[in-house]
Amino acid sequence: MNRIFAITSIAIRNAIRSKIVVMLMVPLIFAAVGIPLMIKGDGTMVGKVKILLNYSLGFSLAVLSIVTLWSGCASISTEIHEKLIHTVVSKPISRFQIWLGKWFALLIVNFLLVAFAGIAIYGGLRWQTRLAGEEQETLHQTVLTSRKMVPHIEPTVPDEMVKSYYEEALRQGRPEIPIHRVRNTIKNELLDRRAVVRKEGGETFWLFEVKDKLREDHPLYLRYRFDLLAMASESESPGIWRFGKQADSPQIPVLHEAQLIHEIEIPKESIDADGRVMITYVNQSSMDVLMDRNYGPSLLFYREPFVVNYMKALLMLFFQLAFLAAIGLTAGSLFSLPVAALVSFFLILLQSFGGFLEKYEQITQSGILGPFYKFLHMLTGPLQGPNAMEQLANGNQIAAMSVVSMFLIKVLLYCGVIALIGNLLFNRREIGIPS
Amino acid sequence: MSDNESVIIAENLSKVFRDFWNRPRVKAVNGISFEVRQGEVFGLLGPNGSGKSTTIKMILGLLHPTKGNLRVMGQSPRNVAAKSRIGYLPEESYLYNYLTAEETLDFYARLFDLSKRERKERIGQLLHMVGLEHTGRRTIGEFSKGMARRIGLASALINDPDLVILDEPTSGLDPLGTRQVKDLILKLAERGKTVLLSSHLLSDVEDVCDRIAILYGGNVRAQGPIRELLRFEDRYQVNLPVMEKPELERVLAALREVMGQEPDLDQPSRNLEQFFLETIAKAREEVEPTSGAGPEADVAEFLAEEAEAATPSAQVDARIEDLLDD
Numbered sequence: 001m002n003r004i005f006a007i008t009s010i011a012i013r014n015a016i017r018s019k020i021v022v023m024l025m026v027p028l029i030f031a032a033v034g035i036p037l038m039i040k041g042d043g044t045m046v047g048k049v050k051i052l053l054n055y056s057l058g059f060s061l062a063v064l065s066i067v068t069l070w071s072g073c074a075s076i077s078t079e080i081h082e083k084l085i086h087t088v089v090s091k092p093i094s095r096f097q098i099w100l101g102k103w104f105a106l107l108i109v110n111f112l113l114v115a116f117a118g119i120a121i122y123g124g125l126r127w128q129t130r131l132a133g134e135e136q137e138t139l140h141q142t143v144l145t146s147r148k149m150v151p152h153i154e155p156t157v158p159d160e161m162v163k164s165y166y167e168e169a170l171r172q173g174r175p176e177i178p179i180h181r182v183r184n185t186i187k188n189e190l191l192d193r194r195a196v197v198r199k200e201g202g203e204t205f206w207l208f209e210v211k212d213k214l215r216e217d218h219p220l221y222l223r224y225r226f227d228l229l230a231m232a233s234e235s236e237s238p239g240i241w242r243f244g245k246q247a248d249s250p251q252i253p254v255l256h257e258a259q260l261i262h263e264i265e266i267p268k269e270s271i272d273a274d275g276r277v278m279i280t281y282v283n284q285s286s287m288d289v290l291m292d293r294n295y296g297p298s299l300l301f302y303r304e305p306f307v308v309n310y311m312k313a314l315l316m317l318f319f320q321l322a323f324l325a326a327i328g329l330t331a332g333s334l335f336s337l338p339v340a341a342l343v344s345f346f347l348i349l350l351q352s353f354g355g356f357l358e359k360y361e362q363i364t365q366s367g368i369l370g371p372f373y374k375f376l377h378m379l380t381g382p383l384q385g386p387n388a389m390e391q392l393a394n395g396n397q398i399a400a401m402s403v404v405s406m407f408l409i410k411v412l413l414y415c416g417v418i419a420l421i422g423n424l425l426f427n428r429r430e431i432g433i434p435s
Numbered sequence: 436m437s438d439n440e441s442v443i444i445a446e447n448l449s450k451v452f453r454d455f456w457n458r459p460r461v462k463a464v465n466g467i468s469f470e471v472r473q474g475e476v477f478g479l480l481g482p483n484g485s486g487k488s489t490t491i492k493m494i495l496g497l498l499h500p501t502k503g504n505l506r507v508m509g510q511s512p513r514n515v516a517a518k519s520r521i522g523y524l525p526e527e528s529y530l531y532n533y534l535t536a537e538e539t540l541d542f543y544a545r546l547f548d549l550s551k552r553e554r555k556e557r558i559g560q561l562l563h564m565v566g567l568e569h570t571g572r573r574t575i576g577e578f579s580k581g582m583a584r585r586i587g588l589a590s591a592l593i594n595d596p597d598l599v600i601l602d603e604p605t606s607g608l609d610p611l612g613t614r615q616v617k618d619l620i621l622k623l624a625e626r627g628k629t630v631l632l633s634s635h636l637l638s639d640v641e642d643v644c645d646r647i648a649i650l651y652g653g654n655v656r657a658q659g660p661i662r663e664l665l666r667f668e669d670r671y672q673v674n675l676p677v678m679e680k681p682e683l684e685r686v687l688a689a690l691r692e693v694m695g696q697e698p699d700l701d702q703p704s705r706n707l708e709q710f711f712l713e714t715i716a717k718a719r720e721e722v723e724p725t726s727g728a729g730p731e732a733d734v735a736e737f738l739a740e741e742a743e744a745a746t747p748s749a750q751v752d753a754r755i756e757d758l759l760d761d
Contacts, residue, residue, distance in 0.1 A: 006545035010531060010538075017533040083529045087590065090495045091546040092519040432497025433452065 003093045007101025008108070011075065015109050024067060024113055031059045032120035036128050045135040049143050052125060053393040060117040061317050061389075068110055068321045069348070072328020073340035075102045080431050081336065089431065096423045099329055103419070106325035111318060118314045122307075141219060142263055146309035146397040147300040149223075152206035152279075155194075157186045195291045196229070197239075197283040204291070205280040208299050210271055218302035219265045222279065225295035228258045229288040235259070237285040243270035245278050261295055261394075303397045312398040316388040319406050323383075324348070326415040330422030334429065354380020382409050441506075442598050442629040443471040443494060448503035450489050450653075463489040465653035466503065471631055473597075476624045478640040478661070479633040481650035487633045488526060490650070491602050494631070495523060508598065519547060522596030526603045526633075528583035532576035536567055536586050539575060540593055547594040560735035561589035565615075580607040588616065595737055599623055600631045605639050614712055617643050622734045638706075641665070674703070 015021050035056050041048035079085040132139050166182050197204045214220060228237060241252045243266055250267045271277045283289050291297060327347050331340035354376055385406045391398050450464040464486040471477040479487045492498040493505055496512040510517040530539055537558055544554040562568040565585035575583055584607045605613040620630050620643045634640050640647060648658040657664060690698045
């Protein structure tokens with residue numbers, strides 16, 4: 001380990017003495033101080049804080065990602081180009097140890113920079129929200145918190161229904177769907193149907209099951225978003241939310257605007273002893289309403305302080321940087337700096353494309369490139385974790401399992417595989433070739 | 436070629452550089468064979484582009500031979516563990532400019548997994564040896580070429596290597612530094628260390644090498660013990676003490692009678708290096724040393740431990756005996 005840490009320590013010294021670290025602090029301070037001054041938002045402090053969290057952290061991540069990728073590419077390739085590495089590889093140190101030492105250095109510098117950005121943004125946030133006034137309470141209950149989100153229970157699809165759907169599809173000559181995907185298709189159709197609430201008294205209900213114990217001092221929220229299924233001069237729509245199976249269950253009348261995310265506080269007593277609750281929406285407008293399935297409806301309740309969630313988000317950003325550092329270093333150990341940079345950006349692009357494939361899975365099912373997309377999807381699929389910044393900005397709890405699995409998959413598994421493949425090739429590379 | 440006590444064995448070694456399409460571009464080394472034995476100073480000579488550096492890079496595992504067999508310390512040049520016994524000074528000072536001299540040496544010492552105490556001791560001794568003990572906390576970027584070269588040399592010796600590979604070791608050094616490097620090479624050889632020296636400064640090679648190989652166009656053109664290669668087989672040289680003119684005339688007359696021809700008469704002279712060193716030594720007694728690299732000290736203790744027995748006079752005696760044996 002002494003050899004690896006020797007490489008790490010001089011790489012860190014380089015980062016500090018070349019002033020890269022200090023220079024990077026400037027945009028990170030801008031993210032914490034400058035961006036909040038530029039944000040107008042929707043006029044509410046809640047809206048402003050949400051945007052601030054997204055933009056400030058997003059900007060910091062973008063800056064650190066670019067610099068990490070570039071530094072990773074430059075770290076080994078520059079030493080090869082300047083022949084500095086000749087005096088290193090002629091010592092009893094393997095190339096894998098050199099790679100690992102450089103990677104640790106990038107991790108340490110990034111950890112410090114993420115911590116710096118995190119503290120600066122958090123400080124900026126506190127400073128911004130000190131004068132929130134009446135909004136203070138809402139802010140701490142809906143954004144500066146960490147709430148668990150409970151989605152509604154999805155309908156169960158009996159085997160007979162799957163079988164008959166499959167046979168009916170074959171009879172009608174519809175494109176063949178693999179039997180294992182039929183259940184999902186039926187479920188989606190049912191959910192789509194349920195998302196539509198007919199006009200003038202139409203009703204739709206959703207079932208929820210809350211397994212956790214709710215805290216007395218924190219409210220329970222229902223989050224939803226909807227669209228109007230007709231052209232309307234007004235975007236506001238009247239309705240009633242009912243909490244319970246009985247007609248006389250507690251109700252909350254609402255007059256809410258379409259295409260916005262709404263959160264309403266709901267009575268905790270409506271949850272029965274088994275932790276179940278049926279929530280019904282009665283549409284009182286003259287237009288059909290479509291509940292946005294991406295936003296639930298879902299229940300939200302307090303789980304832990306915002307700071308804990310914030311640290312989890314920072315950790316996930318750090319893991320992403322560790323992954324980028326591994327890609328950059330590997331590319332830099334195989335190619336010259338410009339080529340390594342291009343290869344790295346191409347790989348990151350592929351990773352993003354994998355995220356796109358994740359959303360539109362049908363792309364992988366057809367066309368000549370189908371198998372390629374399928375392979376790409378298989379390769380990049382595990383890298384598509386939850387969006388930490390979005391969850392943080394919405395006050396959603398980032399599950400500890402998400403953090404752990406991101407560490408295991410992105411840092412240990414993928415970085416490990418990248419390191420092994422990269423070093424297999426790096427070991428074969430002749431680094432003494434005259435340039 | 437026996438590998439008994441052989442530190443480096445190269446057999447039919449070739450290196451062809453290829454282009455992007457894998458087409459042969461340059462044949463840098465073309466089937467060379469040589470052997471470097473333990474405890475000898477072996478010189479690789481040749482003009483620029485003759486294949487010296489390529490050969491050294493193959494020995495260090497920086498390049499892979501296209502053909503042939505190469506063993507270093509009985510191992511493949513790519514064997515990482517074997518490198519713990521090798522010290523390498525590249526042809527230029529490839530050092531990290533942002534590190535201080537002490538940090539540089541400490542970094543390389545850590546690559547050899549030396550303990551903190553050993554590192555501290557050796558760094559102090561080596562900085563003293565190369566005359567840079569007062570500049571240990573200055574960054575390499577501030578150093579002159581010669582000073583950086585001295586740090587490079589110190590870093591090549593930090594592990595007390597059994598095989599020292601020096602590529603143009605005196606490049607960028609002043610005559611004092613050059614003399615010191617040559618003394619150091621001799622001292623290392625006395626301790627049984629093996630030195631592979633690559634240079635195109637022939638006087639450097641002549642002063643220190645036991646055997647040489649001359650490369651040209653990637654081929655070995657001459658190889659053998661340096662004294663054998665340089666000796667005129669059909670001539671002798673006789674050195675006489677200073678004598679009065681009549682005595683000299685008598686000696687010359689005797690020679691004329693034996694040889695049947697007029698002998699060459701010349702007065703021996705110092706070479707420029709000796710004269711320069713004497714002048715500087717006198718100057719040092721009169722004035723303070725200049726800034727930058729200070730006066731060089733003796734070889735670092737850890738490098739000289741077993742060499743003390745072999746004094747300069749013992750060296751001369753040994754050389755005379757060799758000469759008589761030949």
